[in-house]
Amino acid sequence: MFKKIVIANRGEIACRIIRACREMGIASVAVYSEADRAGLHVQMADEAVGIGPPPAVESYLHMDRIIEAVRETGAEAVHPGYGFLAENPEFARRLEKEKIVFIGPNSRALELVGDKVRARQTMEKAGIPIIPGMKRVADDFAEYAAEAKAIGYPVMIKASAGGGGKGMRIVCSEEDLRPALEAGRREAKSAFGDESVYLEKFIENPRHVEFQVLADNDGRIVHLFERECSIQRRHQKIIEETPSPALTPELRQRMGEAAKRVLEVSGYNNAGTVEFLLDREKRFFFLEVNARLQVEHPVTELTTGIDLVHRQIRIAAGEKLDLKQEELSQRGHAIECRIYAEDPANGFLPSAGKILFLQEPKGPGVRYDGGIFSGWDVPIYYDPILAKLIVWAETREAACRRMRSALDDTVILGIKTTIPFLKDIISHPRFREGATTTGFIKDHFGDWKEKEASGETEILSLASAAFFDSRKTSEAGVLSVRAKEQYSPWRMLGKWRIGEKSDLSGE
Amino acid sequence: MFKKIVIANRGEIACRIIRACREMGIASVAVYSEADRAGLHVQMADEAVGIGPPPAVESYLHMDRIIEAVRETGAEAVHPGYGFLAENPEFARRLEKEKIVFIGPNSRALELVGDKVRARQTMEKAGIPIIPGMKRVADDFAEYAAEAKAIGYPVMIKASAGGGGKGMRIVCSEEDLRPALEAGRREAKSAFGDESVYLEKFIENPRHVEFQVLADNDGRIVHLFERECSIQRRHQKIIEETPSPALTPELRQRMGEAAKRVLEVSGYNNAGTVEFLLDREKRFFFLEVNARLQVEHPVTELTTGIDLVHRQIRIAAGEKLDLKQEELSQRGHAIECRIYAEDPANGFLPSAGKILFLQEPKGPGVRYDGGIFSGWDVPIYYDPILAKLIVWAETREAACRRMRSALDDTVILGIKTTIPFLKDIISHPRFREGATTTGFIKDHFGDWKEKEASGETEILSLASAAFFDSRKTSEAGVLSVRAKEQYSPWRMLGKWRIGEKSDLSGE
Amino acid sequence: MEFEYLVKAESRRVSLEKKGEHWIFRAGDQTLEADVRIISGNAFSLIVGGTSHLVGIADHKDTIYVSLDGTTLTLKRPGAEEKRFEKGEEGSKEGITVVKAPMPGKVVKINVAENDAVRKNQTLAIVEAMKMENEIKSPMDGVIKKIHSSAGDLVDSEKSLIEIEPKT
Amino acid sequence: MEFEYLVKAESRRVSLEKKGEHWIFRAGDQTLEADVRIISGNAFSLIVGGTSHLVGIADHKDTIYVSLDGTTLTLKRPGAEEKRFEKGEEGSKEGITVVKAPMPGKVVKINVAENDAVRKNQTLAIVEAMKMENEIKSPMDGVIKKIHSSAGDLVDSEKSLIEIEPKT
Numbered sequence A, B: 001m002f003k004k005i006v007i008a009n010r011g012e013i014a015c016r017i018i019r020a021c022r023e024m025g026i027a028s029v030a031v032y033s034e035a036d037r038a039g040l041h042v043q044m045a046d047e048a049v050g051i052g053p054p055p056a057v058e059s060y061l062h063m064d065r066i067i068e069a070v071r072e073t074g075a076e077a078v079h080p081g082y083g084f085l086a087e088n089p090e091f092a093r094r095l096e097k098e099k100i101v102f103i104g105p106n107s108r109a110l111e112l113v114g115d116k117v118r119a120r121q122t123m124e125k126a127g128i129p130i131i132p133g134m135k136r137v138a139d140d141f142a143e144y145a146a147e148a149k150a151i152g153y154p155v156m157i158k159a160s161a162g163g164g165g166k167g168m169r170i171v172c173s174e175e176d177l178r179p180a181l182e183a184g185r186r187e188a189k190s191a192f193g194d195e196s197v198y199l200e201k202f203i204e205n206p207r208h209v210e211f212q213v214l215a216d217n218d219g220r221i222v223h224l225f226e227r228e229c230s231i232q233r234r235h236q237k238i239i240e241e242t243p244s245p246a247l248t249p250e251l252r253q254r255m256g257e258a259a260k261r262v263l264e265v266s267g268y269n270n271a272g273t274v275e276f277l278l279d280r281e282k283r284f285f286f287l288e289v290n291a292r293l294q295v296e297h298p299v300t301e302l303t304t305g306i307d308l309v310h311r312q313i314r315i316a317a318g319e320k321l322d323l324k325q326e327e328l329s330q331r332g333h334a335i336e337c338r339i340y341a342e343d344p345a346n347g348f349l350p351s352a353g354k355i356l357f358l359q360e361p362k363g364p365g366v367r368y369d370g371g372i373f374s375g376w377d378v379p380i381y382y383d384p385i386l387a388k389l390i391v392w393a394e395t396r397e398a399a400c401r402r403m404r405s406a407l408d409d410t411v412i413l414g415i416k417t418t419i420p421f422l423k424d425i426i427s428h429p430r431f432r433e434g435a436t437t438t439g440f441i442k443d444h445f446g447d448w449k450e451k452e453a454s455g456e457t458e459i460l461s462l463a464s465a466a467f468f469d470s471r472k473t474s475e476a477g478v479l480s481v482r483a484k485e486q487y488s489p490w491r492m493l494g495k496w497r498i499g500e501k502s503d504l505s506g507e
Numbered sequence C, D: 001m002e003f004e005y006l007v008k009a010e011s012r013r014v015s016l017e018k019k020g021e022h023w024i025f026r027a028g029d030q031t032l033e034a035d036v037r038i039i040s041g042n043a044f045s046l047i048v049g050g051t052s053h054l055v056g057i058a059d060h061k062d063t064i065y066v067s068l069d070g071t072t073l074t075l076k077r078p079g080a081e082e083k084r085f086e087k088g089e090e091g092s093k094e095g096i097t098v099v100k101a102p103m104p105g106k107v108v109k110i111n112v113a114e115n116d117a118v119r120k121n122q123t124l125a126i127v128e129a130m131k132m133e134n135e136i137k138s139p140m141d142g143v144i145k146k147i148h149s150s151a152g153d154l155v156d157s158e159k160s161l162i163e164i165e166p167k168t
Helices: A011-023 A040-044 A063-073 A089-097 A107-114 A116-125 A141-151 A174-192 A249-266 A297-304 A308-316 A396-409 A419-427 A440-445 A455-476 A481-487 B011-024 B040-044 B063-073 B089-097 B107-114 B116-125 B141-151 B174-192 B249-265 B297-304 B308-316 B396-409 B419-426 B440-445 B455-476 B481-487 C080-091 D080-091
Strands: A004-007 A027-033 A047-052 A077-079 A155-159 A169-171 A197-201 A207-215 A221-233 A236-242 A270-278 A284-290 A333-340 A357-359 A366-370 A385-393 A411-413 B004-007 B027-032 B047-050 B077-079 B155-159 B169-171 B197-201 B207-215 B221-233 B236-242 B270-278 B284-290 B333-340 B357-359 B366-370 B385-393 B411-413 C002-007 C010-019 C022-027 C030-040 C043-048 C051-060 C063-068 C071-076 C097-100 C105-110 C123-129 C132-137 C142-147 C160-166 D002-007 D010-019 D022-027 D030-040 D043-048 D051-060 D063-068 D071-076 D097-100 D105-110 D123-129 D132-137 D142-147 D160-166
Touching: A004 A011, A004 A063, A011 A027, A011 A040, A011 A308, A011 A366, A011 A385, A011 B396, A027 A040, A027 A063, A040 D043, A040 D051, A047 A063, A047 D051, A063 A089, A077 A308, A089 A107, A107 A116, A107 A249, A116 A249, A116 A284, A141 A174, A141 A197, A155 A174, A169 A174, A174 A197, A207 A249, A207 A284, A207 A308, A221 A249, A221 A297, A221 A440, A236 A297, A236 A419, A249 A270, A249 A284, A270 A308, A297 A308, A297 A333, A297 A366, A297 A385, A333 A396, A333 A419, A357 C051, A357 C063, A366 A396, A385 A396, A396 A419, A396 B011, A411 C051, A411 C063, A419 A440, A455 C002, A455 C010, A455 C022, A455 C030, A455 C043, A455 C051, A455 C063, A455 C071, B004 B011, B004 B063, B011 B027, B011 B040, B011 B308, B011 B366, B011 B385, B027 B040, B027 B063, B040 C043, B040 C051, B047 B063, B047 C051, B063 B089, B077 B308, B089 B107, B107 B116, B116 B249, B116 B284, B141 B174, B141 B197, B155 B174, B169 B174, B174 B197, B207 B249, B207 B284, B207 B308, B221 B249, B221 B297, B221 B440, B236 B297, B236 B419, B249 B270, B249 B284, B270 B308, B297 B308, B297 B333, B297 B366, B297 B385, B333 B396, B333 B419, B357 D051, B357 D063, B366 B396, B385 B396, B396 B419, B411 D051, B411 D063, B419 B440, B455 D002, B455 D010, B455 D022, B455 D030, B455 D043, B455 D051, B455 D063, B455 D071, C105 C160, C123 C160, D105 D160, D123 D160
Parallel strands: A004 A027, A004 A077, A027 A047, B004 B027, B004 B077, B027 B047
Antiparallel strands: A155 A169, A155 A197, A207 A221, A207 A270, A221 A236, A236 A333, A270 A284, A333 A385, A357 A411, A366 A385, B155 B169, B155 B197, B207 B221, B207 B270, B221 B236, B236 B333, B270 B284, B333 B385, B357 B411, B366 B385, C002 C010, C002 C071, C010 C022, C022 C030, C030 C043, C043 C051, C051 C063, C063 C071, C097 C160, C105 C123, C123 C132, C142 C160, D002 D010, D002 D071, D010 D022, D022 D030, D030 D043, D043 D051, D051 D063, D063 D071, D097 D160, D105 D123, D123 D132, D142 D160
C-alpha cells in the first residue's frame, strides 16, 4: 500500500479523499492555490504544498506543479478527484512516465473514452446499444445535413471531446441546422480546443441512469448498480439517487452487464461510471464513460456498503478486486443533493463571497460531504459546489423526508445557495412519485421563485435582527448611530441592479 | 400516526428522537429543566415546555409535570428515551390511565422484567438458560450462606431491582459473605429504595452480548441481532459493537431465538434488549431485559438498516411489524464509543462546565449523535454522557481505523472527556483482535495514563497559545500586562488539589 | 430600543424591551413576547408561546441574514450607501445609472467604450465567476458615461462597472 | 512579543515575531517558522515545513486549551491566582492548605467540623456531580481551620471547601 498520496484537487472531494487516506494509514498531501491557503482540504491534510496563483490553469490544472509537489513530498501516487486533471490522458501519461501512480484509469483507456466518437464506434462494435446517429465527424455541411435527415429530426449536436453540456444543441428542422452547427462548433472549440461535433437522435425526456463500475488492473470487473441522475439543469446534475425508480431487476441486470462490457472493451481499470439514457419505452443507450470518481458516488456507497475511494486506492496499489458480483446488493435508498453557491432565484448566478455562518446537517442516515466552514471566503475561480448532502433510509419515501429535514437543518448565511431550490424539488409531488426525467426541472421549475416567508417567520426574523443589533449596540457600550437615526425620513428608491431579471447564462 | 409527541428526556437521545419525529411529520415537544433552557434538545424541538428546577426529581423524573406538558401541548404520546422514567412501570401505568401512549413496553411487562428475581423465574420456566443461582430473595443470612455454598464460590450479589452495577458485589469465600451482603443491601436500598438482593454464580471474564428485539402490540417479534458490549468500566458500557467477534452464525441464531422467547413470555411490546453473558465455553445465560431504547442502539441501525426509533413510534401507534426475521441481515461492522464528561486520568471524576470549543467528527461512515454545542455549560445534575460516536465500515478492522480517525477529529475543549481513553482502547492490540471481555478495562487499562504529548506537539501548542494571546493583545489595542510581566521571578509551587490521585468513586 | 429594517425594499420598524426574563418585540401592530437565549454570537434560541425556534443570524455591512425554521431572510439596515445613492438621484433628476457586477467575479471583457450609445439589453461586459460567463446587459437605452473596470479586473458585487446616462 | 506558560507545572517561554507572511516562534532552543492562517477565533491553520496542522484553541481565565493532531494540551498562564497563593505561602511558612472540590458539583455532606483533628485520607466531605458521589479526602494529618461550604451548596472546582492546618 502507498505511504503517501498527493490529492490534486480542492473542496469537498479533496476532504473526502483525505479522510480515506487517514483511515488507511496513508499520509495525505494537499495542494493549494493562493486562494485556497485556508481551505478545508489544507486544514485536514497531513502536508500541504502551494502550487500557484488562484486561476486553475496556473495551479490545479498545472501538471508540472502537481508533479513537483509529488517529488518534493516523496509521495507515490496522485488522486485527481473529479474535474481538473481527473480525466486528462496527458496527465495520466506523464505520471506513468514519471513512475508515479495515477489513481484512476490508464491513459489509453482515458483517451478512448474521452473521444466520444471513437467511444461510440467501439461500443457499437461490442454490441452495446448506442443512440442512433453519426459514428464519425462529418467533413462538410452537406454530410451533416444528410446524416440529420437519415437520423430524423429532432437531432442533437454534440462535441466530440464533449462533457458538461458544452457545445450541445437541439435542432428540430433542417433550416436550423447550419447556425446551430456553427454555434456548437464555436462553443466546443472554446471549451475543449476541439471543434469536432457529431449528430445523434434527440431522445425526448429520457431518464439519465448510470452504472458505477470497478475494475482492477487485471481485468476483474464488477458493477455496483445504478444511479439515477435525471434531475438536471442544463445538463448539470443536481439531485441523484439510487436505486432508480425506473429499473426492474431484470433491466438492472442487463444494464449492469452492459456497463461491465463497456469497461472491458475499453481496457479500463479503477473506478468508472457508464452513463446511459433510458427512453420512455425503457430502452437504454450508451452515452459516455465518466472516467473518474463521480460527484454522486456517495449514494452508491450508502446502498452497497462499498467505499469507492478506498477501493480506488487499493486497486491503484495493485490489489486484486475481491468483490463478487453475486455478493453485491443494494440496501435501502439514497439521495444526494448538490449544494452550490448559486442564486436559484436569479438565473443561477454564481455567488462567491464569505460564508458568515454555517450550520451543517447531521443525524442518523445523514452524510454531509462539505468543503466549507464558517468564515470561508468562497473563491470566484472554481466550481460553485460547496457541499453535498446525502441521506440514506429504508425506503425512497423515507429518504425524501429525511432529505427535506436535513436540508432544513443546513444553514449557509452570507452567500446565495441552491438550498431553497433543492427543498422545493425534493418536496414536489412528481419527484415524490419518482417521475424523474431530464426535463423535470424545465417542466416544473422553469419559473421557480422562492416561497414568500410566512408572516410569523418574518416577524420572528425582524425580532431576531433587532435582538442581534441590540447586543451589538450594548456591546459597543453606546447607542448606535443607527438606532438614533431610525426615524429619518428615508425611503427606498428603485435602483438598477443589472442581471437580476435577465438570464445571463445564455440559454 | 401521532401528530405530536412529548420527549421526556434531554441531551443526545432527546435530539435523536426529535429528528425522527421531524422526518415522520410529527411535531416534537421538548421538556426542559431550568438547567437545560438552552439545551440542544430545546433548540431542535418544535415546542418546548419548562418542567421545573435542575434536579431530575423535580423535573425529568417528575411524572405530574411531564403529564401536564402532554396535556398543555395536546400531545398524544410520550417517548421516554433511556434513563429517567424510561423503565418505570408506574409512569407507564399512569400514562395508560390517562390515555396517553407510552412509546415503550406496557406496564405489566415493565414490571415483570424490572424485578430481576421474578424475571429469572419466568425465564427458567420458559427454558431460557439463566446464571446458576437463587430464584428468590432469601429470608436470612443462613439461607444466603447455604445458597452460596450450593452455587459454589465465587458468587455475585445482585440487587433484585438492579441495574447499572449498583448493589453488585463479588464474594470469593464464606467469610466475606456477610459484610458484602450488608454493603450490597445498603447500596441497593439507596439506589432503588429496595434492599432485596440475591446470589448468582460469578462468571469469570465473560462477554456481554445482548440482542435487540422488536415486538409489535399483537405479538409479532423479530430480533435484530446482537451487540457486544463487553468493554465496560464498573458495569458501565463504554464501547459497543456489532457483530460480536465471538458469535458463530449458529450461536447467533440460537441466542436470537432465545431473545425472542424472552420477550414472548414477558408479554412484551415495542423495542427491547435481552442481555446475555457468554462464558469462555460460549455458553450463554440470560442476564436481564433492558426495557427501553438502548444508548448503543445505533450500531444495530447501521448494520441492519432498520431505524429503531422510527419503529418504536410506529409500533406504539399500533402499526403491525412488517419485518420478517429471514429478511433481516447484518451488513458490515459498527462500533460505538460513548463520550463522557469524565476525567479518565483522574479516577473518571465527572467534569461539568463550559464547552469552550467543539469540533464534531464527520465523514463517510461516521455518525455522531450529540447533545452539546460550543458554549454549552454541561450541568452537574445529569448523566455525564455528552455524545456518541458511531462508525460503520465494511470490516471490523476498517471500522476500528475509522473510529480512531473520527476520535482524532472530535475536539471538546474546556472540560475533561473520555476521548483520549477511548482512543487508546480502540488502538489496543487485544481490542483489535476482538479479545473483548468484561475484564478488558481492568486487565489492560487499570493504571491508564494519557500519553505524553510529543515534543513537536508541545512546541506547536506553545506557539499556538502565543499566537492566540498575541491576537488578544493586539485586539485590545495595548500590550497586555501579562506580556510585560513575563520575566517576573516566578515559580510554581506545589499546591494541594484534593482528589486528583485518590480514587474517589469508592471501588 | 427601536430599529428599522428593509424587507424586500419595504421598511419595517421593530422595537424591543426587556420584561423580566423575556423580551417584548413590537413591529407594526404585532407584539410578541419571547424567551431568548444566546447560543452563540450567531445563534439564538427563541421560545414564543411554547414554540421553539433556533435562529441563525449574521451580518455583513448593512445586510443581516436570518435563518429560522428552514427559511432564510435577508434584511437590510437603511445604511449609509443607499442614502448616498438617494442623494445622488435627488441631485440630478435625470441621474446616472450605475451598472454593477451581479456577483463577485473577474471582468473578461468590456464590450463598450465611453460615449458609446447603447440599447436596452445590449451586452456591456462579460464577468466570469466559478467557471461561468455572465453577460452584463444594459438596463436601458442610453450613452456610456464612464467605465470603471477593464478586462482582468476582479470585481465584487458592490463595485461600479459602468455608468450610463439615459437617452433623453 | 514573549509569553510564559506552564505546561504540567513547568514554565515555558515562547516568543513570536512576524517575518513577512510567516511567524517565527522561539521556545528554549527551538525555533519554528510557521505560515499561520486564522480559521476562526478558535481555530488556526499552521503550515510548518510543509506539515499542516489544524489547531483548536480556547481559553478560560488563565487556562488555555490547545488541540492539535489528535492531542489536547492544557497550558496555564502564570496568572493572578497562583501568584496570590504563592504569596500566601511565603507569608506563613506553615501555611493553611485549602481543600477544593475536584469538580463542579453539589455538596452532599460535610463530615467534619471546625477544629476537628483529621488524618490523611480521612473523608472530609462528599460532593455529587452527574449522578456520582465523590469523597473528598484529607491530603494530610491536620486540624480543620475553617469550613466554607455546607450541604446543599453548589460548588465549582475553584471554590475552597475546607482549610486545614497541618499538624505540627
